[in-house]
Amino acid sequence: MVRECGEPGTVRPGGRTARVRAAVLEAAGDALAEQGFDRLDLADIARRAEVGKTTVYRRWGTVAGLVADLLGDMAEQSLPRTDTGSLAGDLKANAELVRRTLADPRQGALFKAVIAAATTDGRTAEALRRFYETRVAEWAPCVTLAAERGEVPPGTDAAEVIRAVSAPLYYRLLTTGTPPDEAAAERAAEAAVTAARAGCFAAPGGDAATGPGPTT
Structure with missing residues (x-):
């Protein structure tokens, strides 16, 4: 389905336009990781991507629009x-x-910069919410299948289980400045599995949906 009035950067073109978009998004990611959101500049990103400034301003309009497109692309390109x-x-x-x-x-x-920006910029916050909504939806079926196999109670909230895995890893990064190690990742997964098996994510009576659900 073609979106008639999509926001800047939401159209998925092909050919040369696709190559320009890829170059600009790559440059935007590099700049975001190096400088943070507040110092992003569309002219600088155009220079890094070796494309005309007018192309970047016409297509994305604002830094927030470009970051929104970057997050959307990252969600689509993430591993299944x-x-x-x-x-x-x-x-x-x-x-x-x-x-x-x-x-x-x-x-x-890059993620630290975007999360920081999302606390003050509404459009970035919405783009980040959509990014995680996409990723949670990608992984939620593993919990649904586990419920069908009898590994977890019926009605287990699949989205909440997936969030329970990644939440402590992000918390560690943001509160200590230290990326999580393999032991931290294993603990997070084991804790989520244990809680899910114990029914911590199941609604009373097992009537809750096991799909991705809302991401608030």
């Missing part, structure tokens, strides 16, 4: 969920993916 056949294996794979992302010098710095 792993299916190991067990909830413990799936959540460990999820935790390890999050850990590797946050431990990466560029990606870790």
Whole structure:
């Protein structure tokens, strides 16, 4: 379906336009990781991407519009969920993916900058919410399948289980400045599995939906 009045940067073009978009998003990610959100400048990003300033201003309009497109692209390009056949294996794979992302010098710095910006910029906050909504939806089926196998109670909130895996890893990065290590990722996955099996994420009576649900 073609969106008629999409926001800047939401159209998915092909050919040369796609190459320009890829170059600009790459440059924006580099600049964001190096300088933070407050120092982003569309002219500087155009220079880094080796494209005309008018192209960047016409297509994205604002820094917030460009960051929103960057996050959307990152969500689409992220690795698909792993299916190991067990909830413990799936959540460990999820935790390890999050850990590797946050431990990466560029990606870790980029997420810290975007999270900081989201506290004061509404459009960035909405883009970040959509990013995590996409990623939670990608991984939520592993909990739904676990419920079908009888590993967790019926009605287990799949989205909350996935959030419970990544939350302590982000908390560690943001409160200590230190990326989570493999042991932290394993603990996060094991804690989420234990809580899910104990029914901590199940609604009374097992009537809650097991899909991704809201991401508030």
